[in-house]
Amino acid sequence: SASHRLWPEIEQVVHQQVAWARLGLGDSGTGWQLFAEDGEMRMYRREEEVDGMVVDPLKAVHIVKGITGHEVCHYFFSPQYRYDWETTLEQMTVLETIADDSCLFLQTHKRIWPASQRDVIFWSHIRHLPNDQDRDGPDIWTVVNHSTEHKDYPANSGKCVRIFLTVCMLCQTRVIPPKEGTPITRDNISCKITYCSVVNPGGWAPASVLRALYKREYPKFLKRFTSYVTNQTKDKPIMF
Numbered sequence: 001s002a003s004h005r006l007w008p009e010i011e012q013v014v015h016q017q018v019a020w021a022r023l024g025l026g027d028s029g030t031g032w033q034l035f036a037e038d039g040e041m042r043m044y045r046r047e048e049e050v051d052g053m054v055v056d057p058l059k060a061v062h063i064v065k066g067i068t069g070h071e072v073c074h075y076f077f078s079p080q081y082r083y084d085w086e087t088t089l090e091q092m093t094v095l096e097t098i099a100d101d102s103c104l105f106l107q108t109h110k111r112i113w114p115a116s117q118r119d120v121i122f123w124s125h126i127r128h129l130p131n132d133q134d135r136d137g138p139d140i141w142t143v144v145n146h147s148t149e150h151k152d153y154p155a156n157s158g159k160c161v162r163i164f165l166t167v168c169m170l171c172q173t174r175v176i177p178p179k180e181g182t183p184i185t186r187d188n189i190s191c192k193i194t195y196c197s198v199v200n201p202g203g204w205a206p207a208s209v210l211r212a213l214y215k216r217e218y219p220k221f222l223k224r225f226t227s228y229v230t231n232q233t234k235d236k237p238i239m240f
């Protein structure tokens with residue numbers, strides 16, 4: 001709700017992340033390096049360090065047939081499905097339901113050797129940005145996750161190292177209209193996904209270890225998540 005203490009930040013970060021995701025990869029001079037490719041999925045990163053810690057921004061572009069941006073964002077945002085697709089998740093708690101499109105999460109991720117166990121607190125917001133103003137503009141669905149603090153869960157007070165992240169799942173649905181008068185089926189739709197993330201791993205971890213970990217985990221995550229949405233939606237009516 002617009003009166004919530006986080007609302008101004010949610011508005012500002014969502015618009016900033018949508019603009020960033022829609023930038024694509026810019027020209028070759030912008031330092032994005034392709035590090036993973038699988039079918040229609042391409043993953044890029046920029047090597048950046050803050051205080052000697054790896055905080056490589058990541059941008060992935062993927063095109064998935066048969067699902068819509070609304071469906072991708074619905075399954076990415078909704079807490080009840082997360083254990084089905086987020087394999088590195090050990091514990092997820094909804095600390096606060098801010099509104100029907102905004103939640104506050106506490107997540108602990110499984111320890112991945114040799115890094116110590118991590119936790120994160122973030123708000124998550126789902127947003128539909130229709131293209132009603134200019135008909136041929138993009139119709140966008142997005143989910144933005146952005147780390148924040150919570151008075152009852154101070155950072156690094158337990159066994160976990162607190163991480164900080166900003167994630168944007170931005171989706172554009174494409175429809176190839178079928179023959180005049182025939183209904184749109186899943187064969188006529190596809191979704192272009194731009195997934196952006198910047199993760200500050202909190203406590204120190206060797207750059208080589210983190211980069212190897214991300215190189216393995218991010219492609220696995222996006223493939224597993226999009227396969228999950230395909231399976232969940234295949235026998236259901238299309239959510240446009």
Ligand SMILES: O=S(=O)(CCO)c1ccc(-c2ccc(C3CCCC3)c([C@@H]3C[C@@H]3c3ccccn3)c2)cc1
Binds near residue numbers: 163165221
């Ligand atoms: O898109 S989300 O919001 C989806 C909601 O869950 C999100 C994505 C990624 C993370 C994440 C942050 C840090 C780490 C590392 C840092 C040092 C040790 C643990 C990991 C571990 C590596 C594995 C991982 C990487 C990429 C994707 C999924 N798993 C994951 C958290 C949330």
